[in-house]
Amino acid sequence: MGYFIDLVIIGLSIGMVYALVALGLSLIYSGLDLVHFAHGEIYMIGAFIGLMLFRHLGIGYVPTLLLAVVLTGIVGVLIERVFYRRLTRAGGGYTVAGMGMIIAGFGMSIVLQNVAYLIWGPKALPFPVPYGRPVEIGNLALPMSYVWIVATALILMFVLNLLLKKTMIGLAIRAVAHNKDIAYLSGVNVPLMISLIFGIGCALGAAAGVLIGPINYVQVLMGTGVLIKAFSAAVVGGFGSLPGAVLGGLLVGVIESLGAGYVSGTYKDIYAFVLLIFVLMVKPSGILGVEAKVKA
Numbered sequence: 464m465g466y467f468i469d470l471v472i473i474g475l476s477i478g479m480v481y482a483l484v485a486l487g488l489s490l491i492y493s494g495l496d497l498v499h500f501a502h503g504e505i506y507m508i509g510a511f512i513g514l515m516l517f518r519h520l521g522i523g524y525v526p527t528l529l530l531a532v533v534l535t536g537i538v539g540v541l542i543e544r545v546f547y548r549r550l551t552r553a554g555g556g557y558t559v560a561g562m563g564m565i566i567a568g569f570g571m572s573i574v575l576q577n578v579a580y581l582i583w584g585p586k587a588l589p590f591p592v593p594y595g596r597p598v599e600i601g602n603l604a605l606p607m608s609y610v611w612i613v614a615t616a617l618i619l620m621f622v623l624n625l626l627l628k629k630t631m632i633g634l635a636i637r638a639v640a641h642n643k644d645i646a647y648l649s650g651v652n653v654p655l656m657i658s659l660i661f662g663i664g665c666a667l668g669a670a671a672g673v674l675i676g677p678i679n680y681v682q683v684l685m686g687t688g689v690l691i692k693a694f695s696a697a698v699v700g701g702f703g704s705l706p707g708a709v710l711g712g713l714l715v716g717v718i719e720s721l722g723a724g725y726v727s728g729t730y731k732d733i734y735a736f737v738l739l740i741f742v743l744m745v746k747p748s749g750i751l752g753v754e755a756k757v758k759a
Contacts (some may be wrong), residue, residue, distance in 0.1 A: 470724040476609040478716020480617035483671035484693035485708035487664035493640040493703045500568035503686025504575035509535040509555035509669025510676045532666045539665025579683045587680035695735045701752025
């Protein structure tokens with residue numbers, strides 16, 4: 464029983480990382496109608512920025528996390544304004560340019576990978592963080608790294624929920640996500656809200672990268688596998704649904720951990736896809752997704 468609980472705790476911790484990345488994907492998709500295939504590279508850049516701040520500035524882990532989140536969010540805003548916005552038609556709304564945007568996302572992924580290679584090189588770099596002693600709960604000793612991940616992810620999700628539900632900016636963001644044309648006619652600065660949505664989504668990915676960095680090495684290709692898991696989590700929960708992204712991330716993390724523990728760690732990347740296929744067979748829109756009704 465203790466082994467099972469350990470696996471679940473590990474799964475929930477890794478699932479929180481997947482959930483943060485999936486939240487960013489879902490937020491960008493709900494606001495921009497854009498599947499951001501370069502989001503794994505944003506996750507990677509956030510981890511590298513956090514590593515550089517922690518190493519060279521000598522500041523604590525919490526300030527490092529906050530600074531990395533802010534800086535990567537700014538990078539995301541710049542990418543949206545300089546790159547993606549130029550691929551869309553002018554106007555109050557944000558009209559996606561079809562297949563061109565998908566190809567552009569893959570192109571941005573390659574560009575960011577090569578920029579990261581030029582800056583940081585191909586080597587995997589350690590991210591040493593002195594977490595301290597494990598937290599003991601009864602007979603369980605929880606590593607502080609897992610406690611940090613879960614606690615920080617929950618705080619970020621709570622803050623995001625407050626932002627979206629309790630502020631005027633959140634109301635404007637939800638209006639843009641619901642209908643950009645009506646939001647524009649209502650006086651909402653749609654281009655500014657789109658930039659903000661993209662920045663918040665990238666900031667969530669950066670937070671996940673900084674949280675996972677001390678557990679795994681930081682390297683240029685670290686975002687590829689996480690993007691696939693996060694994309695699976697977003698689809699499992701219901702693509703575009705923020706609560707669904709969190710639920711999907713936790714499910715993918717726990718299933719992956721249990722599969723690695725009881726079946727084989729060699730095939731741990733497969734378990735997320737098995738879960739994805741099963742959910743899509745039962746409910747094609749995802750667990751918390753809304754069925755799209757198409758008139759004949």
